[in-house]
Amino acid sequence: MTGSDFVMNNELTIRLGFFFSIFAAMALWEIIAPRRSLHTSKAVRWSNNLGLVFFNTLVLRLVFPAAAVGMALFAIEQGWGLFNFIVAPLWAAVLASVLVLDFFIWLQHVMVHAVPVLWRVHRVHHADLDFDVTTGSRFHPLEILLSMLIKFAVILLLGPPVLAVVLFEVILNATAMFNHSNVRIHPTIDRFLRLVVVTPDMHRVHHSIEEDETNSNFGFNLPWWDRLFGTYRAQPRAGHEAMTIGIRTFREDKWCSWLPGIIAIPFVGKVQDYTINRRRQ
Numbered sequence: 002m003t004g005s006d007f008v009m010n011n012e013l014t015i016r017l018g019f020f021f022s023i024f025a026a027m028a029l030w031e032i033i034a035p036r037r038s039l040h041t042s043k044a045v046r047w048s049n050n051l052g053l054v055f056f057n058t059l060v061l062r063l064v065f066p067a068a069a070v071g072m073a074l075f076a077i078e079q080g081w082g083l084f085n086f087i088v089a090p091l092w093a094a095v096l097a098s099v100l101v102l103d104f105f106i107w108l109q110h111v112m113v114h115a116v117p118v119l120w121r122v123h124r125v126h127h128a129d130l131d132f133d134v135t136t137g138s139r140f141h142p143l144e145i146l147l148s149m150l151i152k153f154a155v156i157l158l159l160g161p162p163v164l165a166v167v168l169f170e171v172i173l174n175a176t177a178m179f180n181h182s183n184v185r186i187h188p189t190i191d192r193f194l195r196l197v198v199v200t201p202d203m204h205r206v207h208h209s210i211e212e213d214e215t216n217s218n219f220g221f222n223l224p225w226w227d228r229l230f231g232t233y234r235a236q237p238r239a240g241h242e243a244m245t246i247g248i249r250t251f252r253e254d255k256w257c258s259w260l261p262g263i264i265a266i267p268f269v270g271k272v273q274d275y276t277i278n279r280r281r282q
């Protein structure tokens with residue numbers, strides 16, 4: 002059995018294994034060396050954020066049972082996509098596919114900030130009043146479905162090896178938990194680390210209440226896209242301890258911490274105050 006077969010046959014076990022072990026490691030690290038003190042009840046936030054993750058997993062499995070791996074297999078069967086068309090060594094196809102998928106997730110993230118109706122949905126991720134390991138998986142079900150559709154489109158054009166899709170999803174899941182966690186990392190180590198991966202200090206800038214800071218550091222995994230396309234910002238103006246996390250429009254626990262409010266956020270109020278559709282009458 003090759004490495005690829007092993008990954009394919011044990012996909013769910015690998016995914017869950019990585020999820021739970023990295024979650025536990027980051028949760029423990031947050032207790033031992035927290036970066037900031039939390040502002041709202043951890044018990045309430047965690048139970049509602051994790052409730053949302055559980056709900057999203059169910060919705061995703063129900064709507065797209067075959068998921069991204071199924072789409073990659075479909076593309077291989079049909080001979081669709083670049084890597085089912087050209088002959089490339091497996092390692093090169095895997096490396097290139099992971100890079101391309103990561104770029105499109107970055108681009109999607111920029112677009113959900115730029116397009117007002119998508120920002121409505123993405124506000125759920127930003128309305129968390131604290132920033133910790135559970136924030137990393139806190140997305141509205143509509144955004145989870147949108148992400149999957151975009152991944153499907155990229156997979157159909159790219160024709161990546163199944164191994165690349167599983168690898169990408171496991172890595173993204175792991176780095177999202179890492180870079181949302183409320184952990185203290187020595188500034189010197191952080192400086193080196195953020196040359197290859199988005200660190201918590203780098204992504205926390207993106208969760209600032211200050212709009213210009215929110216509109217920077219869109220990467221969830223590789224830090225290079227932000228540097229390459231001009232959206233990189235090293236630190237928040239107020240510093241990591243003093244900066245305010247969240248968005249101005251939603252500051253109450255009812256919207257920010259409890260599931261019914263979180264789910265309702267996309268449908269509440271008007272978006273008139275955000276970058277692309279700001280109106281000055």
Ligand SMILES: [Zn+2]
Pocket residue numbers: 110114123126127207
């Ligand atoms: Zn965002």
Ligand SMILES: [Zn+2]
Pocket residue numbers: 126136137181204207208
């Ligand atoms: Zn985030």
